[in-house]
Amino acid sequence: PDLYVWTDTCNVYVIRDGESAVLIDLGDGSVLDHLGDIGVRQVDWVLFTHHHREQCQGAPKLKGRNAKVGVPAAERELFENPSKFRKMNVRLNDPFTIHGTSYVRPPIQPIAVDRAFNRMDTLEWKGREFWCIDTKGNSPGSMSYLLKRGGRWLAFTGDLMVDGSKLHNWFDSEWDYGFAKGIYELCNSAGQVEGYDPAWMLPSHGPAIADGANQLREFQRKLRELERLFVRGYDVNTFAGSRQDPIARPTSVPHLWQVSPHLYKFRGPGFFPNFCMVLADSGRALLVDCGLFQEKFLDESIELMKSRLGLKSIDVMIPTHMHGDHFLQGPHLRKTYGTQLWAIDRMGPVCEHPEWFDYCAPIQAYGQMFEGKPIESVKFDRLFKDGESFEWEGFKFTIDWMPGQTEFALAVQGMIDGRKVVFTGDNLFGDPEDSRHTGHECVTAHNSAIFEEGYIYGAEYLSRLKPDLIMGGHSYVMPNPAAFVERYRKWAYAMRDAFKGILVDYP
Incomplete structure (x- = not known):
């Protein structure tokens, strides 16, 4: 009473x-x-x-x-x-x-x-x-x-x-x-x-x-x-380095590894950078992601690429998603090498004005300095629509929306050295040959990581695309991924259902 x-x-x-x-x-x-x-x-x-x-x-x-x-x-x-x-x-x-x-x-x-x-x-x-x-x-x-x-x-x-x-x-x-x-x-x-x-x-x-x-x-x-279902679907803090990349081999440039004749990436012990490079026969390069290392390391590597691999220019860098560690070196590339920065349209506002939002890992959060000032935002030279293609140095690439880890993300896909290659950023990681790996990265609402229009959408996209090779963020290379993609797809639906089972369905 x-x-x-x-x-x-x-x-x-x-x-x-x-x-x-x-x-x-x-x-x-x-x-x-x-x-x-x-x-x-x-x-x-x-x-x-x-x-x-x-x-x-x-x-x-x-x-x-x-x-x-x-x-x-x-x-x-x-x-x-x-x-x-x-x-x-x-x-x-x-x-x-x-x-x-x-x-x-x-x-x-x-x-x-x-x-x-x-x-x-x-x-x-x-x-x-x-x-x-x-x-x-x-x-x-x-x-x-x-x-x-x-x-x-x-x-x-x-x-x-x-x-x-x-x-x-x-x-x-x-x-x-x-x-x-x-x-x-x-x-x-x-x-x-x-x-x-x-x-x-x-x-x-x-x-x-x-x-x-x-x-x-x-x-x-x-x-x-x-x-x-929730905890990351790969060996993130234990065996991550052992099967991070089963196919690339070192080049004459220290810590630059070759995945196929025209495709390169950085790799090193305890080193999980964001950097993939397509090097055309002309010596011109296109980068997917560039961050999580020092400018000195990047500049020294580029000079060696010029002298040992015939690199002449870095035309474009395309970050796969909004997180700052994937384009920290964007301003430096633009100023030093004349590189253009491209992205998908929905990445524009969140990268150019991160202070308008409350999402994980904006570029300002890294405290990276450029010209004596912290980098607080990055503007893009070109923004693509979902599904828009471009031709570059004999290659044809398509920019697709690929949400999952975050909705502010893209995939770059095209044929490289006879294989259908897709660059997926941080959406999935792991060893395609390990049946325990579902591949999923974190499920974080503060990334705008969602399901029907997020991980499920991205998994179905990969299932339709049927890539021969997945190039992930943080130096991951995932060959022959068909069974891996199917595990990822099934996980996405199971994860959605687990959340539906435990969350109040408010009207």
């Missing part, structure tokens, strides 16, 4: 004792105007489960009410200094970001904190004891508040899980680049709450959940299935 819920931007729970109350979260603050309807005159505490704006945007309305504010200690700074975590000019290692893009959503205005709860603290209030339990996963410091009534637990769990063993959303749990840190934390936290066998789970969104332990077990099962 003394537990109420008010719903606006989130569920706000009111625990009443006479004319006093504790609120779990605050939403837009409109609850404060209606507490008198249930006889509440004083809010003693507002306990925030996490920092997301929909939980706390009503905090300015607390002014003058003498209410104390409690927050998870791990998120205290997000409440008290929110502007620190929202930047337009970002760097790869900014806190609470994935290569520069923020995965936190703090309030607009600072919120003064009276108490920050550690992972096993308690709060005493009018004979009641709230247990503060670390349940991070939906946010990096999320906390649940547990209160015992009638011998069983009420669990105020924020956005840990919603009814139906589902996630409120995915993007808030995405804390790394395809390694599932958020999934692991969600699963561990769900197991922790399951152990209390709560009579009621009281989430921030959706209906209350009676006897939530069974749903929590099913939620953990879904998370494990999601993790199995």
Whole structure:
């Protein structure tokens, strides 16, 4: 009889004792105007489960009410200094970001904190004891508040899980680049709450959940299935260098390897650069991607290519997608060698004005210097439509939209030395001969990595194209990829279905 819920931007729970109350979260603050309807005159505490704006945007309305504010200690700074975590000019290692893009959503205005709860603290209030339990996963410091009534637990769990063993959303749990840190934390936290066998789970969104332990077990099962498909589908941090490229051989230029008579790339131990070169008989070159090495290394290599391989010019560089590590050397190529920079049309705005967006790894995030200033954007000399072709030095190439890792991406495909070759950027990596490899790169919402118009589209594109050779980013070469592409295609559908099974289908 003394537990109420008010719903606006989130569920706000009111625990009443006479004319006093504790609120779990605050939403837009409109609850404060209606507490008198249930006889509440004083809010003693507002306990925030996490920092997301929909939980706390009503905090300015607390002014003058003498209410104390409690927050998870791990998120205290997000409440008290929110502007620190929202930047337009970002760097790869900014806190609470994935290569520069923020995965936190703090309030607009600072919120003064009276108490920050550690992972096993308690709060005493009018004979009641709230247990503060670390349940991070939906946010990096999320906390649940547990209160015992009638011998069983009420669990105020924020956005840990919603009814139906589902996630409120995915993007808030995405804390790394395809390694599932958020999934692991969600699963561990769900197991922790399951152990209390709560009579009621009281989430921030959706209906209350009676006897939530069974749903929590099913939620953990879904998370494990999601993790199995989600984590990158190749040996990224273990055996990556061993089957990175089974066919190229070294040339007379140090660390430049030859894939076929006209096709070259860099390779070295622990070296995963972005650089592919088509060298025409005329000595003119076309590059696909150019970045992740020093200008000195590039210039020295180019001089040796001129003297030993007959290189005369670098006409064009085409970055495969929006991430800065694939065109960091673009401004240097343009100024030093007169190289033109080409891309697909949908890459234009996000590369020319990265500060307008909030995506992973924009070129500004790398802090690369050019002419004494950080590179903050790159403009292109030519933007292609999807499916548009061009002829160059006897070769015919087509620029196709190929989303997956990001929607702001392209594939370059054409015949080189009698083989149908496609340059796919960072969409897939791996060893085509290893049946364990599905090839997928990270699934990151902060890249605009999606499915029907993302990985599925790209996989079906490759399936139709039937390439003889895939040239990936970061020095990957993938020959005879038909079976590999089919595994990639099947994975894309399975990954989509796993997400559909665990995410709320909001109207």
